[in-house]
Amino acid sequence: MTSTTGRSAAPVPFLYTRHDLDNLKSAGARLMLLGGSDPTFRHLNAFPFAPHLAFWQAHYAGIGFDTFMVSTGGGKVMGTDGNARLISRINPDALIGMPTFLYHLLQHAASENQNWTSL
Structure with missing residues (x-):
């Protein structure tokens, strides 16, 4: 279960169904293709852990x-450092996260002076 956030009203809880998760997987695969990714790449998802659709979209x-x-x-979890x-350490080929x-x-x-040559 997750809930809406970032609003002035009370959070509204909701559940993702198996159908929703399958849609996140197929839409996510299309996003990876459109972004020029490759299944052999190593990816790092730097979106915050939260009921944040962007995090779950990148995960799926x-x-x-x-x-x-x-x-x-x-x-917030690991800090910038x-x-x-x-x-x-993992030398990813792609970073996914909030632009800022x-x-x-x-x-x-x-x-x-860190050298991230795969990006």
Whole structure:
């Protein structure tokens, strides 16, 4: 079960059905193709863990595309430095996340002289 967020009204709980999850997988696989990804790529999902549709879309995109996808939970779980260390360790081919957080993460990497050659 998840719920709506980011509104001034009370959260509204709802459930994803198997049909919904299958749609997230197939739509996610199409998004990966449109984005120029490849199933052999390593992907890092930096969307926050939450009832956040973007997180779940990226998660199920990895499943639907049958590819390596690790989710970090964004900056609140591992912090910027933790995300940067994980990227250096797994050397992903693609980052998926909020543009502002990815920009912040890339600035951090540049300031630390980290070399992410697969991106």
